[in-house]
Amino acid sequence: MEHFDSLALRRILEAFPGAVQATHAAFGDATAQVERGSLLEIMRLLRDEHDHAVGIDGVVRDVTDERKAREELVFAREAAEAGSRAKSAFLANMSHEIRTPMNAIIGFTEELLDQAANLSAPRETIDALNTIQRNGDYLLTLLN
DSSP states (O other): OOOOOHHHHHHHHHHSTTOSEEEEOTTOOEEEEEEETTEEEEEEEEEOTTSOEEEEEEEEEEOHHHHHHHHHHHHHHHHHHHHHHHHHHHHHHHHHHHHHHHHHHHHHHHHHHHHHHHTTOOHHHHHHHHHHHHHHHHHHHHHO
16 A cells, blocks of 8 residues: 555645545545535545655536435425324324224114113114124224
């Protein structure tokens, strides 16, 4: 591995203030990455055969579309999470609102079935009450 020239790296960073990343690669290359508005500049220190800094090589890339896509993705994720929270809150509230009267219907149906059996009610009445009870139990199972 080559000798790392911290002065050369400092010069790169001074030339590109606001660098968000400075690294030392496996072969001792000093690099700097700077974002300026919608541009991304990546610079690398060039060395001669004696390991002396002789220049800077780099690229400048427009990152407007990438930044916009990233922002849209964050917005979409936040919107989906908010929708999920709203759905969960709605279902919890509706579940409670339905469960309370459903328990009353099931309890009242059980009471009517007991009375119908004691009074020898017609078979159609008992069948209808059994249907109400069965469907009420089914709905409670779904809610739970």
